[in-house]
Amino acid sequence: MEHTPTPWIVGDDEDSDYYLVGPHDGDGVVYQSVTKLHSEANARRIVACVNALASFTTEQIEQGIDLVELVKQRDKLADDYRAQSLALQAAKSMQAGETERADKAEAQRDRLTEALDLALTVLRSVPDEYAMPDHPVWGKCRAALAAAKGE
Structure with a gap:
C-alpha cells in the first residue's frame, strides 16, 4: 500500500x-x-x-537515513562550490587582465612599427652625400621592423 x-x-x-x-x-x-x-x-x-x-x-x-551526515555532505558540497566559484572568478579576472595587457602590447607594437617605418622612410630620403648606409642603426631598424611585422 x-x-x-x-x-x-x-x-x-x-x-x-x-x-x-x-x-x-x-x-x-x-x-x-x-x-x-x-x-x-x-x-x-x-x-x-x-x-x-x-x-x-x-x-x-x-x-536509516543519517540526516546529520547528509547535511555535512551538503555543506561540504556548498563550500566546494563556493571555492570553485571564487577560483573561476579569479581565473576570469586574470584572463581579463592578460587580455588587456596583450591588447596594450599589440597597440604599442603597432605604434613602434609605424615609427620605425617612418624612421626608415626618412633615412632613405637623405641625400647620398649625407647617407650612412653602413651605419648599424640601419640594420637594427630593419631587423626590429621585420620582427614586429612577423617577417
Whole structure:
C-alpha cells in the first residue's frame, strides 16, 4: 500500500482534534484524512517529518537515513562550490587582465612599427652625400621592423 502523497498539512476540527491530511484540490477539498491526533505539536511534528523526507522512499527511511551526515555532505558540497566559484572568478579576472595587457602590447607594437617605418622612410630620403648606409642603426631598424611585422 502506498502512503498518502505529500505535502501533508495539519487540519483541525471544532472539537480541537487535529488531523494529518494529504493534498487537497484547488477548492480546499481534502483528498484523504490520514489520522486523528489530540496534540497539535505531535501533528505538526509528524507532518514536518513526512514532508522533509518526501524525496526518500519508505524503504530508504526504514534502512536509516543519517540526516546529520547528509547535511555535512551538503555543506561540504556548498563550500566546494563556493571555492570553485571564487577560483573561476579569479581565473576570469586574470584572463581579463592578460587580455588587456596583450591588447596594450599589440597597440604599442603597432605604434613602434609605424615609427620605425617612418624612421626608415626618412633615412632613405637623405641625400647620398649625407647617407650612412653602413651605419648599424640601419640594420637594427630593419631587423626590429621585420620582427614586429612577423617577417
